[in-house]
Amino acid sequence: MHHLSAAPTSRHRARGALAALGIAALALTGCSVADQSGAGNGTTPATTDGASGASGAGTGGTVTVMTHDSFNITEEQIAAFEQESGYELTTTAPGDAGTLVNQLILSKDNPTVDAVYGIDNLSAQRVIDEGIVAEYASGALPESAQDLVVQDRLTPIDQGQVCVNVDGEWFTENDLAAPTTLEDLARPEYAKLFVTTNPVTSSPGLAFLAATVTEKGEDGWQDYWQRLLAGGTKVAAGWSDAYYSDFSAGEGQGAYPLVLSYSSSPAFAPATGVVEDTCTTQVEYAGVVEGAKNPEGARAFIDFLLAEDFQASLPENMFMYPVDESLELPAEWAQNATLAEDPIEADLRQIAEKRETWREDWNALYEAAS
Amino acid sequence: MSLVPGDPALVPTPAPTRVPAPGQAPDTGTALPGGDRADVVPGRWRRAAGPVGRGLVWAVVAAVPLAFLAVFFLWPVGSMLARGVTDAAGQLDLSAFAEVLAESRTWRLVGQTLGLAVAGTLGSLLLGLPGAYVLYRCRFPGRNLLRGLSTVPFVLPTVVVGTAFRALLAENGPLGFLGLDQTLTAVVLAMVFFNFSVVVRQVGALWSTLDPRTGEAARMLGASPWRTFVTVTVPALGPAIASAGSLVFLFCSTAFGIVQTLGRPGVGTLETEIYIQTTAFLDLRTAAVFSTLQFVVVILAVTLANRFRAGTETALRLREPTSHPLRRGDAVPFAVTMLTVVLLIAAPIVALVARSFQSSQGWGLRNYELLGSSAGSGFAGGTTVLQALEHSVKIALDATVITLVVGVPLALLLTRPVRSRWAARAQRLFDAAIMLPLGVSAVTVGFGFVVSLVASAPQLAYSGALVPLAQAVVALPLVVRSLVPVLRAVDPRLREAAAVLGAPPGRVLRTVDGPFLVRGLGLAAGFAFAVSLGEFGATTFLASPDYQTLPVLIVRLLGRPGEDNYGMAMAGSVILAVLTATVMLVCERLRPRGAAGTGAGF
Numbered sequence: 001m002h003h004l005s006a007a008p009t010s011r012h013r014a015r016g017a018l019a020a021l022g023i024a025a026l027a028l029t030g031c032s033v034a035d036q037s038g039a040g041n042g043t044t045p046a047t048t049d050g051a052s053g054a055s056g057a058g059t060g061g062t063v064t065v066m067t068h069d070s071f072n073i074t075e076e077q078i079a080a081f082e083q084e085s086g087y088e089l090t091t092t093a094p095g096d097a098g099t100l101v102n103q104l105i106l107s108k109d110n111p112t113v114d115a116v117y118g119i120d121n122l123s124a125q126r127v128i129d130e131g132i133v134a135e136y137a138s139g140a141l142p143e144s145a146q147d148l149v150v151q152d153r154l155t156p157i158d159q160g161q162v163c164v165n166v167d168g169e170w171f172t173e174n175d176l177a178a179p180t181t182l183e184d185l186a187r188p189e190y191a192k193l194f195v196t197t198n199p200v201t202s203s204p205g206l207a208f209l210a211a212t213v214t215e216k217g218e219d220g221w222q223d224y225w226q227r228l229l230a231g232g233t234k235v236a237a238g239w240s241d242a243y244y245s246d247f248s249a250g251e252g253q254g255a256y257p258l259v260l261s262y263s264s265s266p267a268f269a270p271a272t273g274v275v276e277d278t279c280t281t282q283v284e285y286a287g288v289v290e291g292a293k294n295p296e297g298a299r300a301f302i303d304f305l306l307a308e309d310f311q312a313s314l315p316e317n318m319f320m321y322p323v324d325e326s327l328e329l330p331a332e333w334a335q336n337a338t339l340a341e342d343p344i345e346a347d348l349r350q351i352a353e354k355r356e357t358w359r360e361d362w363n364a365l366y367e368a369a370s
Numbered sequence: 371m372s373l374v375p376g377d378p379a380l381v382p383t384p385a386p387t388r389v390p391a392p393g394q395a396p397d398t399g400t401a402l403p404g405g406d407r408a409d410v411v412p413g414r415w416r417r418a419a420g421p422v423g424r425g426l427v428w429a430v431v432a433a434v435p436l437a438f439l440a441v442f443f444l445w446p447v448g449s450m451l452a453r454g455v456t457d458a459a460g461q462l463d464l465s466a467f468a469e470v471l472a473e474s475r476t477w478r479l480v481g482q483t484l485g486l487a488v489a490g491t492l493g494s495l496l497l498g499l500p501g502a503y504v505l506y507r508c509r510f511p512g513r514n515l516l517r518g519l520s521t522v523p524f525v526l527p528t529v530v531v532g533t534a535f536r537a538l539l540a541e542n543g544p545l546g547f548l549g550l551d552q553t554l555t556a557v558v559l560a561m562v563f564f565n566f567s568v569v570v571r572q573v574g575a576l577w578s579t580l581d582p583r584t585g586e587a588a589r590m591l592g593a594s595p596w597r598t599f600v601t602v603t604v605p606a607l608g609p610a611i612a613s614a615g616s617l618v619f620l621f622c623s624t625a626f627g628i629v630q631t632l633g634r635p636g637v638g639t640l641e642t643e644i645y646i647q648t649t650a651f652l653d654l655r656t657a658a659v660f661s662t663l664q665f666v667v668v669i670l671a672v673t674l675a676n677r678f679r680a681g682t683e684t685a686l687r688l689r690e691p692t693s694h695p696l697r698r699g700d701a702v703p704f705a706v707t708m709l710t711v712v713l714l715i716a717a718p719i720v721a722l723v724a725r726s727f728q729s730s731q732g733w734g735l736r737n738y739e740l741l742g743s744s745a746g747s748g749f750a751g752g753t754t755v756l757q758a759l760e761h762s763v764k765i766a767l768d769a770t771v772i773t774l775v776v777g778v779p780l781a782l783l784l785t786r787p788v789r790s791r792w793a794a795r796a797q798r799l800f801d802a803a804i805m806l807p808l809g810v811s812a813v814t815v816g817f818g819f820v821v822s823l824v825a826s827a828p829q830l831a832y833s834g835a836l837v838p839l840a841q842a843v844v845a846l847p848l849v850v851r852s853l854v855p856v857l858r859a860v861d862p863r864l865r866e867a868a869a870v871l872g873a874p875p876g877r878v879l880r881t882v883d884g885p886f887l888v889r890g891l892g893l894a895a896g897f898a899f900a901v902s903l904g905e906f907g908a909t910t911f912l913a914s915p916d917y918q919t920l921p922v923l924i925v926r927l928l929g930r931p932g933e934d935n936y937g938m939a940m941a942g943s944v945i946l947a948v949l950t951a952t953v954m955l956v957c958e959r960l961r962p963r964g965a966a967g968t969g970a971g972f
Contacts, residue, residue, distance in 0.1 A: 034764040034838065034917070064832060069926060071915070092832040093915040094820070095649075102652050103820055112828030200650045201630065234552075237630040240529070240928040244936060245536040251725075251936045252533070255541040261931075268932040319931060356651055363646075 063087040063297030068097045068118035072317040085300040097203050104132045115298035117286040124150050125352030133287030140306040145323035154285035157305045158320035161263035161343050162207040163274035167249035170257035181277045182215055191231025195246040195256040200359050202238045208260050210346040211280035229369040264319045267337035279340035435780040442843050443807055446818030454658025466655040483639040490561030490622035491615055497710045498569025500703035506574030509693040518951040520567040520715055527906050527921040528627025530943040534718040560628040563714055565618040572614040578691035580606055609679045616675030620808040640664045644811045661814045668809030672802045726940035730933050737937035755942045758923040762903055768838035769902035770895050773845045781853035787862050808847050812907025834914030845901040849894045856890035896957025900950045920946050
């Protein structure tokens with residue numbers, strides 16, 4: 001009896017189906033509630049007339065920049081950039097610094113962005129070896145940052161340090177001297193007080209692993225980590241987990257008075273400090289993507305990141321220090337969170353060649369210990 | 371199987387006489403014979419044109435969901451999986467499989483994944499069954515509130531749940547004495563926390579419509595309450611239990627955040643391994659092999675559940691949902707449910723809510739006051755929490771529309787009575803396959819988008835326009851799952867009768883299937899909305915930085931130092947939770963009386 005169906009009704013149904021398709025098409029093409037404009041930063045009023053109304057030097061068009069997800073730029077800054085350069089700015093932030101590099105590698109034959117910001121020193125060499133970034137020497141680079149440029153391709157934008165942070169109050173209350181060296185951490189009385197982050201899943205964790213390899217040597221780092229883990233050092237999955245849940249001076253008031261964090265963290269937690277001897281440098285770079293459709297715009301954006309306005313906003317916007325060292329830091333930073341004098345500097349080439357091996361070896365060591 | 375073989379309710383009847391809601395019956399049965407006889411045109415020519423034309427129409431209807439799934443699911447995931455079986459030159463190369471499968475570590479990963487997922491599923495079923503009974507079959511003050519509360523975990527970002535759980539379980543926390551911090555037990559508990567409501571809703575909705583007289587008859591014939599439960603109730607609930615169990619299993623086997631955060635994972639699971647291979651080592655070949663293994667596990671689970679479901683799917687005598695006031699005999703399930711809700715569901719939520727009212731200035735509303743500004747310490751510029759909330763709601767509305775546009779034809783297709791064995795088989799296959807998006811790693815999907823859609827249409831991708839589409843893929847399985855049982859409840863004889871009486875297929879669809887569809891639609895829309903609201907994995911890959919959603923912003927706030935950021939993350943999570951619970955409660959209310967259908971929980 002299903003065969004009773006008739007031609008007119010088929011048409012009727014066809015109309016329904018077409019209507020459904022139409023709705024789908026509408027939904028797909030922009031009959032949408034969400035007011036995201038096609039250009040990406042439609043929430044910024046300035047962008048709509050940025051290209052045409054600009055008096056800057058650029059030739060107009062869009063510059064697309066890929067950043068890590070901690071990149072933070074104010075609407076005023078976007079407007080200023082668009083005004084000065086004459087380009088419209090589109091940003092995309094697919095994930096953390098590691099995800100960013102992976103994305104660039106995956107799309108290197110068919111680049112989809114013009115500039116990249118947020119490559120750190122742990123990935124710098126790899127990005128260059130993969131041929132992802134083109135040469136660029138910015139005239140806006142401050143004197144203090146000249147040494148940080150990597151092979152004429154990666155321009156330093158900001159810097160910071162990964163350091164073991166100390167809950168000073170806890171040590172005073174428990175009448176124990178705080179550790180002062182990397183070696184101290186592995187001693188039985190301190191190892192059990194330390195929470196670090198997994199170098200496989202977190203970037204400060206990887207920076208710390210590289211620092212221990214640099215200090216303890218290719219032959220000694222595994223022994224050092226074995227002592228840490230055997231002594232009761234805890235490994236958290238990521239920064240927020242370690243700092244907010246496990247650190248005794250964090251919001252969760254955890255059980256560990258030593259935590260792997262940043263040199264800037266004490267600016268937000270005055271009772272804490274850093275173990276200077278454990279600090280290791282972190283530099284974040286920008287670069288012009290090889291094969292970019294708008295290399296001019298990419299260069300203009302990098303110059304903008306180096307200009308005083310953006311540099312001065314870095315501590316507030318991204319918890320990083322400007323590479324322009326002539327700029328003054330905010331008061332809490334100057335008081336509690338200055339950079340350590342003589343940080344551990346891991347070798348970029350060694351990192352590029354060995355980081356996968358280190359991580360695999362570390363993972364094996366950690367799995368065996370747990 | 372049955373204690374009372376003669377009871378008509380338990381005997382599978384070839385053509386079930388399912389009476390829908392009393393108010394609905396006239397729409398279907400009686401409307402046709404009356405005024406619509408005029409439509410009957412006894413022309414033979416129609417017979418000839420019918421099947422071909424109709425086949426064409428259904429092909430068009432099928433094209434929408436199929437094209438959608440092909441572009442937004444199969445293409446991205448396929449591009450990733452293809453990397454496991456090809457070498458750099460694109461030639462077939464199975465060596466990666468050989469290498470990975472030869473390692474004993476791989477099998478420990480598979481074992482741990484299965485172990486955790488099975489434990490999480492059993493735990494959810496064990497606690498969820500009493501919960502379904504108490505929250506859907508019994509009546510007591512505050513019941514609806516508890517139903518709403520139990521849905522909240524479903525949309526909380528895992529990072530927030532991890533933080534809330536750890537605040538309770540950590541050495542210094544109020545439940546620290548249990549020693550559960552960073553154990554596999556904590557991971558399983560969190561899985562139950564997330565999935566309790568899946569079981570409660572899906573099983574509860576069916577349970578509430580079971581005819582109580584069957585059980586009463588069994589009791590009368592001398593069966594103990596336990597025997598009655600095991601031999602009468604459980605078999606009747608079989609389809610819902612199988613369906614809920616398979617959903618929970620999928621969620622558990624792809625859990626990522628809670629495994630990483632709450633457990634000391636040791637070897638980890640397939641999901642964590644895929645994440646590590648992809649993001650830390652960018653070894654996409656190995657990641658693809660693990661993704662394929664995960665896929666196999668998921669397909670096996672879905673197949674098993676489907677077989678079980680088919681085996682237990684009998685015609686049930688269903689009626690208006692009924693509930694009775696609590697009785698003495700309900701003491702045990704009631705106590706179990708209260709303990710579950712209070713200790714497992716409410717405790718972490720209460721801890722979260724309490725924390726959201728604490729700030730550097732003591733107890734108060736400071737965290738909430740900060741949500742509209744970007745003035746908290748260490749937070750300059752960028753999307754505020756309130757803006758992100760607005761974005762989330764708008765994107766979720768878009769995603770809901772897309773999900774329904776795709777899901778409704780799909781559900782209709784899957785429930786069409788078909789004649790040929792081939793078509794029936796295709797229907798069954800597709801019915802199971804629609805679950806797959808839930809069983810695929812978020813990392814695989816996310817990077818899949820990068821190598822497929824983003825590579826092909828970068829500007830579209832960077833605009834964030836793909837976000838609601840990606841969320842719709844995630845919501846689709848739940849929406850189809852909630853619509854299909856409702857449509858299956860349509861007695862095929864109603865359709866046949868209508869057709870015999872001359873109603874054209876469009877009219878059959880409208881007058882017979884329509885009312886059932888409308889009933890399911892509210893809840894389906896609610897789920898689509900709630901799932902989109904909480905979606906994190908795919909969104910984080912695709913969201914435009916200027917148009918961040920609330921879950922993404924919460925996670926980013928938690929990644930920044932400063933007490934205000936932490937406080938805002940907590941307050942934002944509470945708002946997300948309240949919004950979701952409200953949406954779910956409203957959708958449940960909107961559902962017309964008697965629309966519980968058969969297991970329309972999901």
